Amino acid sequence: xxxxxxxxxxxxxxxxxxxxxxxxxxxxxxxxxxxxxxxxxxxxxxxxxxxxxxxxxxxxxxxxxxxxxxxxxxxxxxxxxxxxxxxxxxxxxxxxxxxxxxxxxxxxxxxxxxxxxxxxxxxxxxxxxxxxxxxxxxxxxxxxxxxxxxxxxxxxxxxxxxxxxxxxxxxxxxxxxxxxxxxxxxxxxxxxxxxxxxxxxxxxxxxxxxxxxxxxxxxxxxxxxxxxxxxxxxxxxxxxxxxxxxxxxxxxxxxxxxxxxxxxxxxxxxxxxxxxxxxxxxxxxxxxxxxxxxxxxxxxxxxxxxxxxxxxxxxxxxxxxxxxxxxxxxxxxxxxxxxxxxxxxxxxxxxxxxxxxxxxxxxxxxxxxxxxxxxxxxxxxxxxxxxxxxxxxxxxxxxxxxxxxxxxxxxxxxxxxxxxxxxxxxxxxxxxxxxxxxxxxxxxxxxxxxxxxxxxx
Numbered sequence: 001x002x003x004x005x006x007x008x009x010x011x012x013x014x015x016x017x018x019x020x021x022x023x024x025x026x027x028x029x030x031x032x033x034x035x036x037x038x039x040x041x042x043x044x045x046x047x048x049x050x051x052x053x054x055x056x057x058x059x060x061x062x063x064x065x066x067x068x069x070x071x072x073x074x075x076x077x078x079x080x081x082x083x084x085x086x087x088x089x090x091x092x093x094x095x096x097x098x099x100x101x102x103x104x105x106x107x108x109x110x111x112x113x114x115x116x117x118x119x120x121x122x123x124x125x126x127x128x129x130x131x132x133x134x135x136x137x138x139x140x141x142x143x144x145x146x147x148x149x150x151x152x153x154x155x156x157x158x159x160x161x162x163x164x165x166x167x168x169x170x171x172x173x174x175x176x177x178x179x180x181x182x183x184x185x186x187x188x189x190x191x192x193x194x195x196x197x198x199x200x201x202x203x204x205x206x207x208x209x210x211x212x213x214x215x216x217x218x219x220x221x222x223x224x225x226x227x228x229x230x231x232x233x234x235x236x237x238x239x240x241x242x243x244x245x246x247x248x249x250x251x252x253x254x255x256x257x258x259x260x261x262x263x264x265x266x267x268x269x270x271x272x273x274x275x276x277x278x279x280x281x282x283x284x285x286x287x288x289x290x291x292x293x294x295x296x297x298x299x300x301x302x303x304x305x306x307x308x309x310x311x312x313x314x315x316x317x318x319x320x321x322x323x324x325x326x327x328x329x330x331x332x333x334x335x336x337x338x339x340x341x342x343x344x345x346x347x348x349x350x351x352x353x354x355x356x357x358x359x360x361x362x363x364x365x366x367x368x369x370x371x372x373x374x375x376x377x378x379x380x381x382x383x384x385x386x387x388x389x390x391x392x393x394x395x396x397x398x399x400x401x402x403x404x405x406x407x408x409x410x411x412x413x414x415x416x417x418x419x420x421x422x423x424x425x426x427x428x429x430x431x432x433x434x435x436x437x438x439x440x441x442x443x444x445x446x447x448x449x450x451x452x453x454x455x456x457x
Contacts, residue, residue, distance in 0.1 A: 165235030245434030
């Protein structure tokens, strides 16, 4: 086991990793940008090293700065968390060349699964269903229109090198497709430094289902069941839950087996997530793989009782996976709301600022992973996520009731957050029945706008 780990991240995920390390008896080293000096991950780590200014490119994305900090602190391993350098195969190779363990997969499967076109092609050859679409990068509007007519509209353009909604465009006809192609390419270039895009069939009422997997260095792979991540805004998740209300035992078994098959086909090691799209007829299709810990991993931890971050560290240290598939049982239901510093009334625009009043809820069945506190500064340079609130109970209905109560107790002022919007979701009749699709938030926002317009008349 490692004796000292550097955490190449910030915010709530850095704090989450520090907690896991402390419980394993591992010393921690935090890195931070200049404006993050008062952050909780800096306070609670055993050591902390400033690695640059506010801009991510000059701090949390600066490989030379992070490697220098690791060498100065004499650590054995680096945990990347999520975001920043977590899925950068080049960073993994640099760590290895410096004799520093990377807590995550090897660079080869990371690079393969990080390239969405290569990943889809690999899954197709493995016999795993993939969403119908182009078998390569789309370069011209003529090529795009030809494929769209073959798979039938609507279609969606996606960036080959990234996610989070960047470079995505939904198209219902030839004219829209022709104009959207160049816009998507430009957006992908700006966001990921890679203008490559591809085309897929767009399903109007899909669900987003992902399977958490763990794999050791000796070929043993298991999954920890699914998470339903259907409720999203701008293609970014807002509410997650486990298990999914859309899956029965038979479908869960089929999708879980497909996830394991996908992981084994690329000789994957450590922790990761296989993401599927599930259509209205319960047909599932491989979407992508996230080769890192997920933001929403806590949902799975609550229903399985397994500390995924601790397991991730053990696997990176070369330990064998001590769990078999039959050991994995889902206990009850868990729901997560992401508390972002955003203004839902202004298209979820980021809302940085100082939190002057902060009250975190508690009580039975409530877990909060957060970096926030009274007088904490929500910085404009980084992701807007400031907390993840998870509730757990015997039934989905009870977990929702606890979440509703906890959201009402959560006070974060004067910074605007997604708390009020999450409360609306918890009250929505469709959500309560488990009948939601990836356009759920757009429909809610449209309904709210119509209500406002009606009142103004």
